Amino acid sequence: MRLLAAAGADGLAARDYRATELAEQAATLDAAPAAGAPGQPTFERGPGSAMRRFLHDIHLGRVDPRALGFRVVRPDVEAPDFAAFLQAAAAVGRLPQLADELRPQLGQYAKLRDALARYRVLTADGSVGSSPVSAPEKRDEAYGDPTALLRRLIALGDLPPDAPPPADRDDATLDNGLRRFQDRHGLAADGVIGRATLAALNVPIAHRVQQLKLALERLRWLQDLGARPFVGINIQMFRLWAWDPAAPTDALISMGVVVGRAEHPDASAD
Known part of the structure; x- marks a missing residue:
């Protein structure tokens, strides 16, 4: 049940897999485990069905992207037998390992999961959005409120937690953190x-959480690349990612790219 309860770590909803309901049923049966107890057959079917759906969703996505009009190319191969995977893994007690194997193996997926966990902590904290970043009021000022900007950049991970308070309105630490934020976005x-930068800095954290959840779902739509290197371009973000499964997990390459305008588009491929 722990896997289903932790579905949120992949941007999924535990309620879609009846995690709470099944956990309560399991607790009831534990208290009265006699054979033939009311609800036992239903419970025995319930976890298996929920787990199969969860394994499907972390491997292929909750929805078929083609139904939404996305031009995603998937190989013409038979869908994985999630029931067989589940039965084999449950027999040897390796359900968590099975989930890890079925998740997209792209380095970007792991980074997005980490980011989602961090932004959820920020959402629960609630203090990040309490002091909006302001634009400079004078032409010769780089920032409006350096202290508010410092807090925001630390919270978002663009500056370390021990970053010193700004010495002045042209502080080098703030400049480096702001440039890092801009590059990431x-x-x-x-x-x-x-x-544009002001708008990005003041996007509500809860909205960023939704963006991360959608980004995780889109990565699940991609076909399994196996051991092949991957190069992907997010046209909207002007960003390129390159990943080699044979390299260390932290060897993801990320860089900005130039994207053509609508009247002079760059070539794109699915």
């Missing part, structure tokens, strides 16, 4: 709080 890393 596909913005011009110029260290200037323009309209």
